[in-house]
Amino acid sequence: MQQLQEYIQSNKDRYLNELFDWLRIPSISADATYKGDVARAAEFCADRLREAGAENVTIYPTPGHAIVYGDKLINPDLPTVLVYGHYDVQPPDPLDLWESGPFEPVIKKTETHPQGAIFARGSSDDKGQVYMHIKAFEAMMKHDALPCNVKFIIEGEEEIGSPNFRPFVEAHKALLDCNVVLCSDTSIVANDVPSLTTGVRGLAYMEVEVTGPSRDLHSGVYGGGVANPANVLCELIASLLDENRKVTIPGFYDDVQVVGPEERSEMSRIPFNQETYNKNLGIRQELGEEGYSTIERTSIRPTLDVNGIWGGYTGEGTKTVLPAKATAKISMRLVPHQRHEKIYDLVEDHFKKIAPPYVSIKVTRMHGGEPGVTPIDTPEYRAAHLAMEKTFGKSPIPKREGGYIPIVSLFRDVLSVDSILIGFGLDSDALHSPNEHFGLFNYYKGIETIPYFYHYYVDLKKG
Amino acid sequence: MQQLQEYIQSNKDRYLNELFDWLRIPSISADATYKGDVARAAEFCADRLREAGAENVTIYPTPGHAIVYGDKLINPDLPTVLVYGHYDVQPPDPLDLWESGPFEPVIKKTETHPQGAIFARGSSDDKGQVYMHIKAFEAMMKHDALPCNVKFIIEGEEEIGSPNFRPFVEAHKALLDCNVVLCSDTSIVANDVPSLTTGVRGLAYMEVEVTGPSRDLHSGVYGGGVANPANVLCELIASLLDENRKVTIPGFYDDVQVVGPEERSEMSRIPFNQETYNKNLGIRQELGEEGYSTIERTSIRPTLDVNGIWGGYTGEGTKTVLPAKATAKISMRLVPHQRHEKIYDLVEDHFKKIAPPYVSIKVTRMHGGEPGVTPIDTPEYRAAHLAMEKTFGKSPIPKREGGYIPIVSLFRDVLSVDSILIGFGLDSDALHSPNEHFGLFNYYKGIETIPYFYHYYVDLKKG
Numbered sequence: 001m002q003q004l005q006e007y008i009q010s011n012k013d014r015y016l017n018e019l020f021d022w023l024r025i026p027s028i029s030a031d032a033t034y035k036g037d038v039a040r041a042a043e044f045c046a047d048r049l050r051e052a053g054a055e056n057v058t059i060y061p062t063p064g065h066a067i068v069y070g071d072k073l074i075n076p077d078l079p080t081v082l083v084y085g086h087y088d089v090q091p092p093d094p095l096d097l098w099e100s101g102p103f104e105p106v107i108k109k110t111e112t113h114p115q116g117a118i119f120a121r122g123s124s125d126d127k128g129q130v131y132m133h134i135k136a137f138e139a140m141m142k143h144d145a146l147p148c149n150v151k152f153i154i155e156g157e158e159e160i161g162s163p164n165f166r167p168f169v170e171a172h173k174a175l176l177d178c179n180v181v182l183c184s185d186t187s188i189v190a191n192d193v194p195s196l197t198t199g200v201r202g203l204a205y206m207e208v209e210v211t212g213p214s215r216d217l218h219s220g221v222y223g224g225g226v227a228n229p230a231n232v233l234c235e236l237i238a239s240l241l242d243e244n245r246k247v248t249i250p251g252f253y254d255d256v257q258v259v260g261p262e263e264r265s266e267m268s269r270i271p272f273n274q275e276t277y278n279k280n281l282g283i284r285q286e287l288g289e290e291g292y293s294t295i296e297r298t299s300i301r302p303t304l305d306v307n308g309i310w311g312g313y314t315g316e317g318t319k320t321v322l323p324a325k326a327t328a329k330i331s332m333r334l335v336p337h338q339r340h341e342k343i344y345d346l347v348e349d350h351f352k353k354i355a356p357p358y359v360s361i362k363v364t365r366m367h368g369g370e371p372g373v374t375p376i377d378t379p380e381y382r383a384a385h386l387a388m389e390k391t392f393g394k395s396p397i398p399k400r401e402g403g404y405i406p407i408v409s410l411f412r413d414v415l416s417v418d419s420i421l422i423g424f425g426l427d428s429d430a431l432h433s434p435n436e437h438f439g440l441f442n443y444y445k446g447i448e449t450i451p452y453f454y455h456y457y458v459d460l461k462k463g
Numbered sequence: 464m465q466q467l468q469e470y471i472q473s474n475k476d477r478y479l480n481e482l483f484d485w486l487r488i489p490s491i492s493a494d495a496t497y498k499g500d501v502a503r504a505a506e507f508c509a510d511r512l513r514e515a516g517a518e519n520v521t522i523y524p525t526p527g528h529a530i531v532y533g534d535k536l537i538n539p540d541l542p543t544v545l546v547y548g549h550y551d552v553q554p555p556d557p558l559d560l561w562e563s564g565p566f567e568p569v570i571k572k573t574e575t576h577p578q579g580a581i582f583a584r585g586s587s588d589d590k591g592q593v594y595m596h597i598k599a600f601e602a603m604m605k606h607d608a609l610p611c612n613v614k615f616i617i618e619g620e621e622e623i624g625s626p627n628f629r630p631f632v633e634a635h636k637a638l639l640d641c642n643v644v645l646c647s648d649t650s651i652v653a654n655d656v657p658s659l660t661t662g663v664r665g666l667a668y669m670e671v672e673v674t675g676p677s678r679d680l681h682s683g684v685y686g687g688g689v690a691n692p693a694n695v696l697c698e699l700i701a702s703l704l705d706e707n708r709k710v711t712i713p714g715f716y717d718d719v720q721v722v723g724p725e726e727r728s729e730m731s732r733i734p735f736n737q738e739t740y741n742k743n744l745g746i747r748q749e750l751g752e753e754g755y756s757t758i759e760r761t762s763i764r765p766t767l768d769v770n771g772i773w774g775g776y777t778g779e780g781t782k783t784v785l786p787a788k789a790t791a792k793i794s795m796r797l798v799p800h801q802r803h804e805k806i807y808d809l810v811e812d813h814f815k816k817i818a819p820p821y822v823s824i825k826v827t828r829m830h831g832g833e834p835g836v837t838p839i840d841t842p843e844y845r846a847a848h849l850a851m852e853k854t855f856g857k858s859p860i861p862k863r864e865g866g867y868i869p870i871v872s873l874f875r876d877v878l879s880v881d882s883i884l885i886g887f888g889l890d891s892d893a894l895h896s897p898n899e900h901f902g903l904f905n906y907y908k909g910i911e912t913i914p915y916f917y918h919y920y921v922d923l924k925k926g
Contacts, residue, residue: 030780091782097678160780187684201683205781214745215560218895220664220865221650223768223796224760225740227750230769230791231704237694238701277688282677285821287690297687305682306693307784312771313792317493317623318668318829319554320794321770321895328693329776331783333686358748366781402683432681432784 001455004143008135008447015447016107016118016440018048019131022087023105023120029065029088029160038156041087042066045130045154052134053141054152062164065156069175072141073149079461080149081454082178083137084407084419085130085185086158089122090432097434107440112191112428117437124425124438129184130154132424132446140451147458151178158185161205161367162406169414179461180380181411182453184446186401186423191441193271194392196384197421199299199400200408202334202371204343205307207364208351209327210236216312217322227358230311230326236354236361237328240304244290247304247332249350252343257336259300267295270397280428299400303333329366333402340368372408373400374418379460384420387452391445422453464918467606471598471910478910479570479581479903481511482594485550486568486583492528492551492623501619504550505529508593508617515597516604517615525627528619532638535604536612542924543612544917545641546600547870547882548593548648549621552585553895560897570903575654575891580900587888587901592647593617595887595909603914610921614641621648624668624830625869632877642924643843644874645916647909649864649886654904656734657855659847660884662762662863663871665797665834667806668770670827671814672790673699679775680785690821693774693789699817699824700791703767707753710767710795712813715806720799722763730758733860743891762863766796792829796865803831835871836863837881842923847883850915854908885916 027041028034042059045068050057054070065088073080092102100106105120118128133152140146153176155165169176186197212229213222242248272295278286288297297303311326313319332343348363355361374381376398388396401421408419424446430436490504491497505522508531513520517533528551536543555565563569568583581591596615603609616639618628632639649660675692676685705711735758741749751760760766774789776782795806811826818824837844839861851859864884871882887909893899 030782031778090784091776091778091780093776093778094679201686203683203783205783212746215893215898216557216896217744218890219766219768219770219794220666220796221890221894222744222761223664223865224764224766225749225751225757225865226744226746227748228768230772231700234697234700234769234772235704237697241694241698281680281685281689283675283689283821284823285690286688287819287821288688294688298685301687303682303687305686305691305785306697306775306789307682307782308775308777308786309693309697309789310773310777312769313554313556314771314773315494315554315556317554318792318794319493319770319895320666320668321553322768323771326769326772329781331682331781333683356750358746358750360747402686402688427681427684430678431684432782433679435678 001145001451004139004145004451005448007142008139012444015135019118019128020105022127022131023122024103026103027088027156028091029157030091038065038088042068042156045087046070048134049152052138060168062168064164067156067165067168068154069152071151072146074146075149078148079179079458080151080177081457082151082153082176082181083133084153084181084183085133086126086155087130088156088159089125089127090159092121094434099435112426113439113441115440117439118443119435119437121436123436124429125431125436126158126185128438128443129423129425129446132184132443133450135447136450140454145451147454151176161369163367166410166414169410173415176415178415178417180417181407181419183405183407183419183421184423185405186421187425187427188423189270189397189399190426191439194388194394194396195399196381196388196396197401197423198376198398199373200371200405200421201402202338202340202369203331204334204340204347204368205329205331205366206344206347207327207329207366209325209362211325211360213322213324216324219320219322222322226322227356228322229359230323232356232359233311233326233328237306239354245288246290247302249346251346252302255337255339256302264296268293270295270399298402300335302335302338305331307331334371336371336373338371340370344368369406370409372405372412374408374421378418379457380418380420383453383457383460384422386456387449390452391449464608464914467602467608467914468911470605471602475907478598482581482591483568485590485594486585487566489566490551490619491554492620493554501528501551505531505619508550509533511597512615515601523631525631527627530619530628530631531617532615534614535609537609538612541611542642542921543614543640544920545614545616545639545644546596547616547644547646548596549589549618550593551619551622552590553588553622555584557897562898573900575889576902576904578902578904580902581906582898582900584899586899587892588894588899589621589648591901591906592886592888592909595647595906596913598910599913603917608914610917614639624832626830629873629877632873636878639878641878641880643880644870644882646868646870646882646884647886648868649884650888650890651886652733652860652862653889654902657851657857657859658862659844659851659859660864660886661839661861662836663834663868663884664865665801665803665832666794667797667803667810667831668792668794668829669807669810670790670792670829671696672788672825674788674823676785676787679787682783682785685785689785690819691785692822693786695819695822696774696789696791700769702817708751709753710765712809714809715765718800718802719765727759731756733758733862761865763798765798765801768794770794797834799834799836801834803833807831832869833872835868835875837871837884841881842920843881843883846916846920846923847885849919850912853915854912
């Protein structure tokens with residue numbers, strides 16, 4: 001392990017340059033025009049796996065974007081770790097807010113990353129964090145230090161809700177058979193406050209379209225005489241949250257797991273400064289569900305947010321028009337034990353109920369996934385805990401996270417295994433935003449930590 | 464007059480082809496990229512005026528788009544008619560809803576226009592209606608039948624609120640000195656129900672921008688913890704209209720002229736079928752201010768409408784983002800005696816008052832104009848009435864209109880003259896919408912009617 005860690009230290013520059021090459025490929029899964037780039041990103045991933053020593057490397061086509069598989073099976077009697085990640089990225093827009101090209105990775109120092117950070121779309125979510133695993137695997141192979149079997153499954157549709165991933169897993173249970181899933185698509189509290197994610201929220205993402213007149217109308221001639229779909233959409237959206245920022249959709253909270261006082265006081269121990277938080281986000285004051293702290297609002301409580309809205313004339317100058325229609329992308333973050341299909345139904349029924357007679361409303365289900373929680377009394381979790389303790393010099397805090405990692409419930413359902421969410425990024429790394437970045441400290445710390453996980457895991461399994 | 468009318472009949476094809484050439488020029492004043500086309504449209508107008516027999520034809524530059532002037536002064540003792548119109552047009556978008564190119568005029572038959580209509584942006588608003596005046600003038604010149612002095616003032620910024628027109632008029636009072644303004648930028652009730660517009664609504668058009676975090680945020684990581692500007696904008700907009708569709712902004716109705724029962728019963732005599740109206744607009748049910756008919760809601764009552772709204776991710780697929788900002792274009796139609804500057808103040812104060820502490824709000828004044836009313840007991844109005852009676856075979860109904868013709872109050876303020884609003888289009892001609900059109904019946908009827916106006920006007924002035 002000593003030599004292995006020295007090897008890692010001496011190869012940092014190469015790790016960086018290789019990742020840069022991957023980050024230069026705009027693998028935007030949401031936009032069909034980038035289909036070719038997504039495919040190139042998959043091939044890049046497969047090649048690096050092969051070079052690192054993986055076998056049976058295969059690019060599995062799907063009705064959408066391909067899934068990359070590779071493995072190293074050293075002994076059927078030893079446990080098997082399944083590494084999951086994704087090589088697709090979020091759309092980079094709004095482009096004009098990027099200080100450097102989203103697909104032209106550069107190193108820049110920041111307040112939170114004095115040693116520098118990699119600025120590029122996908123640097124943290126999730127190419128950078130996937131590449132930590134590939135390089136850790138390479139290091140273990142080079143030093144004959146891989147203590148168990150490992151399988152890699154890297155998909156290309158995570159940012160659009162993994163429409164083809166569940167069917168693939170269900171169709172390849174034997175291929176993906178394993179004892180634990182290892183995934184780095186989450187964050188730590190701070191570089192000096194390591195943490196492991198024990199819960200993630202689910203998602204129900206919908207599009208709501210309100211249609212009024214069959215064409216745009218002159219607002220002077222018709223204004224006051226017909227319903228304006230943009231006004232009506234605003235009124236409908238406004239009605240979805242009450243003055244305590246609770247979702248008003250009947251039944252929405254029915255299945256929400258009530259987190260007990262013990263766990264809530266545990267959570268309150270996570271270092272958090274509201275002032276710093278607000279300063280980082282550039283807001284004067286926070287807002288959220290009455291009766292909960294910001295950490296609770298963003299982890300153990302469900303939400304409802306407009307992700308996008310548009311209608312009428314949005315160009316330069318003025319146009320005195322009554323839009324024929326207005327549309328909003330609305331998504332809800334879900335917590336145990338909400339199920340996204342049930343939430344879809346509740347929302348759709350609710351809109352049908354509140355739809356006024358003077359407009360038409362169309363609700364489209366875009367994508368969804370279930371929330372998930374990881375037990376912390378298992379050898380898998382314990383191994384991750386020890387590995388981080390080793391490399392960070394302090395024990396990681398178990399924490400619930402707001403983001404959505406659908407595979408947690410997927411792998412539990414289909415493969416009956418738990419997922420260890422051992423992410424190394426920071427929430428302040430601007431994931432899904434302009435100027436996404438990933439700290440060099442975090443990137444290298446991940447590569448250093450992962451081999452320890454394998455080491456402790458196998459020990460603990462031996463018992 | 465007999466010969467003159469025969470001349471008009473025999474030149475219809477030429478009138479059409481000349482207008483087509485003008486309509487092919489995309490003179491979109493709102494979009495800077497069309498500046499050159501707007502200038503070309505002005506030159507086209509000036510050339511046609513010269514050919515028709517106008518003198519002193521001049522293109523006056525302004526800080527924005529140019530103003531075209533021309534006149535024919537036959538005798539200082541005779542009255543002078545000032546013809547006002549505009550050669551700029553609304554942006555054509557949404558382009559995909561046009562059945563033929565917005566700047567490729569074609570003739571198509573419709574239910575309301577069995578003899579066919581000219582389909583093109585600007586066909587009715589306002590190039591087509593301006594060209595009626597130029598051709599009527601040409602006919603009178605050809606037959607030595609121009610009974611008084613005439614001046615033409617055709618601007619290129621009406622669709623963006625005429626920012627440079629008032630300063631120009633104020634600086635050229637002598638040049639524009641006249642007894643009456645004649646303007647065709649309005650509509651008749653139906654081809655068999657002629658009408659004259661005696662009132663027009665004013666406008667206060669604003670942009671409201673709500674800003675939350677300094678960057679777009681991952682809705683999973685931050686969702687529930689920070690105010691979402693798109694949700695907040697919707698809530699603010701929803702609060703501007705109550706359940707009776709009355710504007711909730713304090714003081715908004717203070718200066719609204721209460722229209723008496725006599726005039727309201729007069730208005731109720733205007734042929735109107737709510738079912739046909741709804742069918743034409745493709746709506747199941749109308750909506751408007753409690754206690755008023757659709758005709759009243761769109762003429763004697765003020766309104767508040769969203770003309771455009773945008774924020775967050777509006778592209779293909781899904782993006783789980785909390786937008787950093789959301790924006791809406793909001794405009795109010797005003798009635799006598801509301802003043803747009805006062806309404807601007809009321810709205811801005813109101814937004815300052817209701818702005819929550821967790822977002823920032825910026826209100827921008829885009830453009831505004833005052834409402835106007837024309838007295839009907841004047842020789843000017845009487846002449847228009849007789850002219851329409853002559854060519855339509857029935858007397859026109861005096862009617863208030865919802866649209867906004869700022870020049871009515873402008874010319875009243877600066878030149879102390881009334882404006883005769885003698886439009887020939889129909890409200891159903893899709894003004895400001897895709898597939899704008901102008902009936903051939905209406906185009907030719909306008910050219911036939913205008914010479915009679917001059918004729919009767921001079922007679923009535925002689926007394």
